[in-house]
Amino acid sequence: MIHTGGSEIEQLIQLLARLPGLGPRSARRAVLHLIKRKDALMIPLASALQRAVEAVTICEQCGNVDTSSPCAICTDPRRQQNAMLIVVEDVSDLWALERAGVGPVRYHVLGGVLSPLDGVGPEDLAIQELIIRAGEFTEIVLAVNATVEGQTTAHYITDRIEGLDVKITRLAHGVPVGGELDYLDEGTLSQALKARTAL
Amino acid sequence: MIHTGGSEIEQLIQLLARLPGLGPRSARRAVLHLIKRKDALMIPLASALQRAVEAVTICEQCGNVDTSSPCAICTDPRRQQNAMLIVVEDVSDLWALERAGVGPVRYHVLGGVLSPLDGVGPEDLAIQELIIRAGEFTEIVLAVNATVEGQTTAHYITDRIEGLDVKITRLAHGVPVGGELDYLDEGTLSQALKARTAL
Numbered sequence: 001m002i003h004t005g006g007s008e009i010e011q012l013i014q015l016l017a018r019l020p021g022l023g024p025r026s027a028r029r030a031v032l033h034l035i036k037r038k039d040a041l042m043i044p045l046a047s048a049l050q051r052a053v054e055a056v057t058i059c060e061q062c063g064n065v066d067t068s069s070p071c072a073i074c075t076d077p078r079r080q081q082n083a084m085l086i087v088v089e090d091v092s093d094l095w096a097l098e099r100a101g102v103g104p105v106r107y108h109v110l111g112g113v114l115s116p117l118d119g120v121g122p123e124d125l126a127i128q129e130l131i132i133r134a135g136e137f138t139e140i141v142l143a144v145n146a147t148v149e150g151q152t153t154a155h156y157i158t159d160r161i162e163g164l165d166v167k168i169t170r171l172a173h174g175v176p177v178g179g180e181l182d183y184l185d186e187g188t189l190s191q192a193l194k195a196r197t198a199l
Numbered sequence: 200m201i202h203t204g205g206s207e208i209e210q211l212i213q214l215l216a217r218l219p220g221l222g223p224r225s226a227r228r229a230v231l232h233l234i235k236r237k238d239a240l241m242i243p244l245a246s247a248l249q250r251a252v253e254a255v256t257i258c259e260q261c262g263n264v265d266t267s268s269p270c271a272i273c274t275d276p277r278r279q280q281n282a283m284l285i286v287v288e289d290v291s292d293l294w295a296l297e298r299a300g301v302g303p304v305r306y307h308v309l310g311g312v313l314s315p316l317d318g319v320g321p322e323d324l325a326i327q328e329l330i331i332r333a334g335e336f337t338e339i340v341l342a343v344n345a346t347v348e349g350q351t352t353a354h355y356i357t358d359r360i361e362g363l364d365v366k367i368t369r370l371a372h373g374v375p376v377g378g379e380l381d382y383l384d385e386g387t388l389s390q391a392l393k394a395r396t397a398l
Contacts, residue, residue, distance in 0.1 A: 006266030008247065008254045015244045020232050021225040030218040032291055034248075035255050035264050045214045046248040048207065049233075053245050055207040056234050065234050067205030092231055 009035075061133070063109030063126055065091045079104045085137040087130060087157065089113055089144050097143065105141075108133060113149040114156055122156065131160055139167040146173065208234075260332070262308030262325050264290045278303045284336040286329060286356065288312055288343050296342065304340075307332060312348040313355055321355065330359055338366040345372065 009031060017027035034042040058064070059071035066072055073079060084105045088094050094107045110125045122128075134140055142157060144150035158168055173191035175184060184192075208230060216226035233241040257263070258270035265271055272278060283304045287293050293306045309324045321327075333339055341356060343349035357367055372390035374383060383391075 006254060006271070008251045008266055009264065012244075012247045012251045015240065015247050018240060019229040021228065022220060026220040028294065029220065029291065031251075032264070032289075033219050035251075035290075038252065038255070041214065041217060042248070043252055045211075046245070046252050048211045048214050049241070049245040049248060052207045052211045052230075052234075053237065053242055055205060056237070065208065065231065067207055072205070090231075091234075092228065095227065 062094075062107045063091070063111060063129075064094055064107060073098075073107060076104070079106055082106070082136050082138070084139045084141060085133065086141045086143050089150065089153075093143065093145075106137070110144070110153070113144060113147070113153040115149050125153070127157060127160065130157065131164075134161045134166055135164050137166060139169060142168065142170045144170075261293075261306045262290070262310060262328075263293055263306060272297075272306060275303070278305055281305070281335050281337070283338045283340060284332065285340045285342050288349065288352075292342065292344075305336070309343070309352070312343060312346070312352040314348050324352070326356060326359065329356065330363075333360045333365055334363050336365060338368060341367065341369045343369075 013024070013027045013031050016022055016030055017024045019027075022030065034045065055067040056065060057067065057069050059066055059069045059074055061070045061074045064071040064073060068075075081104070084103075085108055086094075086097060086102070086105050087108045087110060088097070089110050089112060091109055094109060097105075097107070108126065108130050110127065110130070112120055112125055114120055114122065114125070140161065142154040144154050154170060161168065172195060173188060174195060175181065175188070175192045181189065212223070212226045212230050215221055215229055216223045218226075221229065233244065254266040255264060256266065256268050258265055258268045258273055260269045260273045263270040263272060267274075280303070283302075284307055285293075285296060285301070285304050286307045286309060287296070288309050288311060290308055293308060296304075296306070307325065307329050309326065309329070311319055311324055313319055313321065313324070339360065341353040343353050353369060360367065371394060372387060373394060374380065374387070374391045380388065
């Protein structure tokens with residue numbers, strides 16, 4: 001007896017509710033928003049999603065998400081000097097570094113971090129692929145998250161590629177730009193003091 | 200030089216970011232979530248959206264969003280006794296009342312509230328359509344929001360349909376079920392006390 005739109009609408013709500021940051025309530029709001037803006041938003045979104053379904057692929061070299069494999073980063077001629085390879089956990093980290101404009105670097109997406117509790121071992125991540133690629137570069141930056149799992153993964157990778165003639169570095173710890181000392185944890189503060197630089 | 204996925208991915212992010220509750224950052228997260236779950240989520244969502252684009256329509260009688268017009272509520276045989284017509288601002292309010300299981304009622308969606316500052320007058324809302332329908336029912340419940348604009352709209356509608364032989368009511372004000380008095384505004388509390396009921 002209860003009607004909240006047809007089954008097509010209900011299905012759309014249920015699928016949208018599975019996106020991160022959306023729940024059933026915000027998915028309903030989003031669907032109504034779409035229906036009210038059918039020409040301006042719903043139809044373009046439907047076709048953009050269909051085009052993305054057809055075009056998106058994973059780069060066979062670095063694990064990036066793109067519309068070609070090898071991806072636009074791996075084939076960018078300005079990034080061919082093979083100086084720096086930045087190792088990240090996820091594609092979102094790669095995108096964040098690109099937004100920060102870190103320069104003509106290359107990337108390697110691990111696809112996660114080592115986590116024995118969750119059953120994630122080295123063979124579940126793109127670590128073997130990294131070892132194969134690592135020799136081509138002069139420096140490997142382990143830009144994994146500053147979590148326990150991230151640091152464990154960084155140590156594991158360091159052990160595996162130490163034999164190769166390649167410099168291994170990690171991102172600096174310190175005070176975030178614009179951050180207030182009062183809100184920072186003690187670990188970050190003590191690291192930031194240890195790594196202080198001359199003015 | 201900066202690459203964050205191909206143009207198909209970038210377009211999808213920009214369109215998703217225009218949904219309520221999502222911004223550029225959460226749209227990026229949502230798109231990565233979709234790409235990682237291509238078969239389980241991205242392809243079903245693309246086809247559900249396409250089906251909804253083709254199927255969704257607005258009910259010519261009540262303004263509800265559905266896949267047929269008149270909608271499933273207007274054509275439901277159990278709702279044909281024309282007892283109660285609930286007037287709501289938006290389809291989301293209709294859905295909320297349906298989820299609450301309010302019984303075999305019919306609805307009329309105004310499509311907004313009177314708001315002279317935003318240039319919304321009576322001709323921008325489905326008020327004329329309401330006046331035409333109102334005579335068929337024995338009771339009109341004005342379930343507009345308890346905002347200044349909502350109450351203004353309720354008064355305007357009451358003035359317009361008072362001549363008809365139909366009872367006009369509004370939703371009760373009071374303490375929300377499960378609500379704590381301490382967090383309620385004074386207006387609600389004093390209304391709840393005035394409208395107190397015997398135990």
